[in-house]
Structures are given as structure tokens and as C-alpha cells.
Amino acid sequence: MKSLIFDSGPIINFAMNGLLPLLEELQKKFKGDFLITKEVKSEIIDRPLTIKRFQLQAFQIKELFRKGVIKHADITPKQVNELRKIREHLMQVANNTFKIKKRYVHLIDKGESAALALSSILPNNPPLVVDERTTRMLCENPNNLKKLMEKKLHTSIKPNTGNYSYFEKFKIIRSTELMYIAYKKGLCKIKDKGVLEAALYGLKFKGCSISEDEIQEIVRTM
Amino acid sequence: MFPFFKMEEKEHVLEVLENVKKALRKKDYIEIKNLSDKVIHISSIHQDSNVISVAVIIYALSKLIERKNYQTEKNWNDFYVNYLRNIDDMIVALRKDNLKKFHDEIQENRELIQGLSGNLKIYIQDVFSRAKVNKASRIYEHGISMEKTAKILGISLWELAEYAGKTGIGDVNFAVTMPIKKRIKFAEEVFG
Numbered sequence: 001m002k003s004l005i006f007d008s009g010p011i012i013n014f015a016m017n018g019l020l021p022l023l024e025e026l027q028k029k030f031k032g033d034f035l036i037t038k039e040v041k042s043e044i045i046d047r048p049l050t051i052k053r054f055q056l057q058a059f060q061i062k063e064l065f066r067k068g069v070i071k072h073a074d075i076t077p078k079q080v081n082e083l084r085k086i087r088e089h090l091m092q093v094a095n096n097t098f099k100i101k102k103r104y105v106h107l108i109d110k111g112e113s114a115a116l117a118l119s120s121i122l123p124n125n126p127p128l129v130v131d132e133r134t135t136r137m138l139c140e141n142p143n144n145l146k147k148l149m150e151k152k153l154h155t156s157i158k159p160n161t162g163n164y165s166y167f168e169k170f171k172i173i174r175s176t177e178l179m180y181i182a183y184k185k186g187l188c189k190i191k192d193k194g195v196l197e198a199a200l201y202g203l204k205f206k207g208c209s210i211s212e213d214e215i216q217e218i219v220r221t222m
Numbered sequence: 223m224f225p226f227f228k229m230e231e232k233e234h235v236l237e238v239l240e241n242v243k244k245a246l247r248k249k250d251y252i253e254i255k256n257l258s259d260k261v262i263h264i265s266s267i268h269q270d271s272n273v274i275s276v277a278v279i280i281y282a283l284s285k286l287i288e289r290k291n292y293q294t295e296k297n298w299n300d301f302y303v304n305y306l307r308n309i310d311d312m313i314v315a316l317r318k319d320n321l322k323k324f325h326d327e328i329q330e331n332r333e334l335i336q337g338l339s340g341n342l343k344i345y346i347q348d349v350f351s352r353a354k355v356n357k358a359s360r361i362y363e364h365g366i367s368m369e370k371t372a373k374i375l376g377i378s379l380w381e382l383a384e385y386a387g388k389t390g391i392g393d394v395n396f397a398v399t400m401p402i403k404k405r406i407k408f409a410e411e412v413f414g
Contacts, residue, residue: 004412008379009368016384030413043369043379054380100267101230109370127412131383133397134367141399148396149365153263177409185413207368207383209392217402 002032003122006070007115008043009131009207010175011036015044015057017202019179024069025187026178034070035126037118039111041065041072079121087117090166094138097163098146100155108135116170127171129178133209139170175203176210180218196222234264235276236316239309242280246287246306254284262357266364269374274357275328276312278375282353283309286346295342304334351377359386 014023027034036044045065048058064070075083091113095106112135119125130136137145142164146157182188183196200215238257245253258281265274283305292298308331315323335346358375359382362368372382391397 009383012380012383016380026413047378048380051378051380054378057380103267105267105366106269106370107365108367109373111369112367127408132368133362133391134365134370137397137399144396144399145365148394151396152364153266155267171408173405173409173412177405180406181409181413184410204392205387207387209397211393211395211398213393214398214402218406221403221406 002030002124003035003073003126004030004032004173005035005037005115005119005122005126005128006040007128007130007132007135008040008111010129010178011040011044011061011070012057013131013175013203013206013208014178015061016206017199019199019202020057020060020064022179022182022187024064024067026182027069029181029185029187033073035073035118036065036070037111037114038072039114043111073118073122075121083114083117083121086120087113090116090120093163093166097138097142097160098149099158099160100153105149105157107138116167119170125169125171127173129173129175131175131203131208136172136174136209139167139172142167174210175208176200176215176218179203180221183222193222231264231268231270231273232316232319232321235261235273236313238280239276239313239316242283242309243313246283249287251284251287254280254287258284258357259360262360262364265357265374266361266366269366269370271374272325272328274361274374275331277357278350278353279309279328279331281356282346282349285349285353292342292345292349295345296340297338297342301334301338301342301346305331308334355381355385358382359389359391362386363389363391 014020045058045062048054087110091108091110094108094113096104098105098107115128119128134145146159150157179199180196188195197215197219200210200218204210204215238260242254242257245257258277261273261277261280265277286292286302308327312324312327315327335343335350338346354375354377358371358377361374362371362382368379368382368386372379
């Protein structure tokens with residue numbers, strides 16, 4: 001059974017844009033599992049259930065979880081232990097990659113590391129759905145992340161380039177690419193041509209790291 | 223937790239706080255806002271909770287000065303005087319290298335807000351909550367992951383994603399790490 005591993009961001013993003021029904025349709029078309037870690041469940045369901053502003057969306061996501069549209073990976077206790085070890089290791093490697101003035105910068109946290117770790121322990125390293133910029137850049141182009149941080153922090157960074165290889169095996173999809181697939185497969189109920197662009201901007205404005213140029217390029221491909 | 227930061231960081235925070243005092247004399251809230259961002263550079267690297275609190279306290283101060291409608295609320299004057307005294311006390315503590323006292327003053331700031339009542343408490347809590355999200359967005363912009371940043375500031379990922387999405391963070395050239403055609407092709411293969 002194939003699978004996709006979701007970080008918190010894309011599910012939060014689909015929820016805030018009222019696009020959760022599309023996620024359900026996408027899962028049917030995918031013919032595989034949409035997986036989340038326990039850390040992600042806590043961020044997308046348990047915690048927002050305690051915040052009035054996000055409670056409604058949290059209930060909607062909880063319902064998707066109940067229906068099995070998103071689910072935990074079916075892994076053995078031995079794999080759970082392995083996942084925990086890999087999570088800690090990946091977090092340690094990531095957070096010992098960029099050194100500024102003799103101090104390493106803490107880049108990522110448990111949830112992001114756990115999603116990467118889950119991909120590591122499953123067959124064929126399933127792709128991850130990630131909207132936030134840092135984890136994606138760490139996997140796709142850590143040197144760009146270094147340059148970006150140097151520019152923002154006005155200081156030079158000494159990288160442990162040997163650590164880069166730990167992350168290059170992870171393949172990332174963003175919520176915007178999922179939206180493209182949903183539109184192309186005719187899953188959007190509104191058939192207006194402008195819907196795709198509107199949805200892509202909606203996802204950008206709720207946290208997906210995508211540029212305006214990229215959105216326009218996606219729209220032009222249709 | 224007892225604060226720990228190096229001399230260089232202490233000097234930086236002290237300098238920023240002293241400049242805040244200067245800007246306050248002119249009620250220059252734009253300068254005060256800019257000063258809070260200067261703390262963010264160092265906060266992104268060291269992620270010290272006290273230094274991050276200073277950034278939030280300074281940013282909130284800029285908002286308190288900018289929005290004059292708070293100033294007609296009952297107890298505003300007492301609150302404002304105590305808020306400024308609290309910043310003075312932080313400066314004194316840092317000048318004396320008394321990091322425990324500095325930490326206590328950060329705590330004192332929280333208690334100042336807790337001690338308020340009525341509309342003023344609601345307004346100030348809202349200013350602080352927005353200040354936290356703003357500073358979190360700046361730290362994320364500096365390259366720290368969204369989850370880590372939300373944790374540092376004690377806010378939810380939902381608030382941070384919503385705020386950060388409205389900034390130009392995704393439009394930075396460095397963040398475009400793969401041609402869009404390649405991304406789409408990969409997504410199509412995954413769903414193929």
C-alpha cells in the first residue's frame with residue numbers, strides 16, 4: 001500500500017481554506033494512506049480543540065481522522081522505537097548543521113523530525129507533504145537555506161555540509177501541488193477556471209511557502 | 223528557568239533597551255518597532271526565552287504608543303508608568319550583570335498584565351498575543367522552522383501559519399528550490 005506523510009501545515013492550511021472535503025476526495029483517488037504522526041495529530045486536532053478560534057476546523061479534521069482519511073501508520077512496537085530513535089537522530093543532525101559564532105542553530109523540532117523519521121522507516125520512503133519553508137529547504141537545497149539565513153541574520157554561517165546528505169532522500173510535495181492535482185482530476189465542485197488560482201493564493205496566504213511566480217506558472221500549465 | 227546568555231548577547235539586548243528609552247522620549251513607535259526586530263536577529267540564533275520575551279515586550283510597547291485609544295482606559299496611567307519602570311529595571315539589571323534580576327523583571331512584566339482588570343486587560347492581552355505572533359513570524363522568516371518557532375513563542379501553528387502566509391516569506395528567491403514543472407511532474411507521478 002502506497003502512502004503520503006503529512007506534516008501539520010498542509011492539513012491546517014486545507015482546513016483554514018475550507019478545502020478538507022477535497023483532501024478526502026484526493027485520498028480516494030490516491031488509493032493509498034494519508035499518514036500523520038502522533039506529534040502532527042496533537043497539532044492539528046488535540047491542541048486546536050482547546051482554542052475557540054480553531055475549534056471548528058479541529059472538529060472537522062478529527063472527523064477525517066475518525067473516517068480514516070488521515071491515519072496513523074500501522075507500525076509495530078519495534079518500529080515505533082526505531083522511529084523515535086531516527087526522529088531524535090534527524091533532529092540532532094539538522095540542529096547541528098549550521099554554526100553561527102561557535103553555536104549551532106536549532107532549526108527544526110520534534111514534529112517535523114518525526115514526519116521525516118516515519119518516511120525513513122516505511123518501505124520506499126514515502127513522500128512528505130510539507131508547507132513550511134525550513135524543512136523543505138533543508139531537504140531540497142540546504143545551501144539556499146544557509147544563504148537565506150546569512151542574509152537575514154547579517155552574519156556568516158559555517159555549515160556541516162556532510163549533514164546535507166541525511167535529508168536529500170526526502171521528497172516533498174506542498175499543499176499547492178495537491179490542489180493542482182485535485183483541480184486537474186476534476187475534484188473541485190466549482191468549475192470556474194479561476195478557482196485553481198484562487199485556491200493556490202488561499203493556500204499561500206495560510207502558510208504554504210510558494211512564490212507568486214510559482215503560482216502563476218502552475219496556473220499557466222492548465 | 224534561569225537565563226543564560228553570553229556577554230555579547232547581553233550587550234546587544236542592553237543596547238537595544240537603552241535605544242528604546244531614547245525612542246520613547248520622542249514617542250517614536252516606528253523606531254521602537256524596528257528595535258524589537260533587532261532583538262529578533264539574536265533571538266533566532268540563540269532562542270533564549272528571555273531575549274525573545276524582550277522582543278515581544280518592546281514590540282507590544284510600540285503598539286501601546288501607536289494606538290492612543292488604550293490611553294483613555296481606567297488604570298492606563300499606572301500601567302504605563304509601571305511598564306516603563308519595568309524596562310528601566312531590566313536595563314539596570316543588565317548593566318549590573320545581574321541576570322537573575324533581569325529574569326525576574328521579565329516575570330514582573332507578565333505579572334503587570336495579569337494584574338490588570340476590565341477592558342484594559344483584554345486590550346493589553348490582545349496586544350501581547352499579536353506581538354508574539356508577529357515576532358514568531360519574524361523568527362520563521364529568519365530560517366527557523368514553523369514548529370520550532372511556534373514552540374519558542376508558545377503560540378499555535380495555526381496562528382503562525384495564518385500570519386506568516388500574509389507576509390512575503392514564500393516569495394524570497396532562495397526559497398524556490400525546484401522548478402515548478404519538476405514539482406508538478408513528481409506530484410502527478412505520486413497520484414498516477
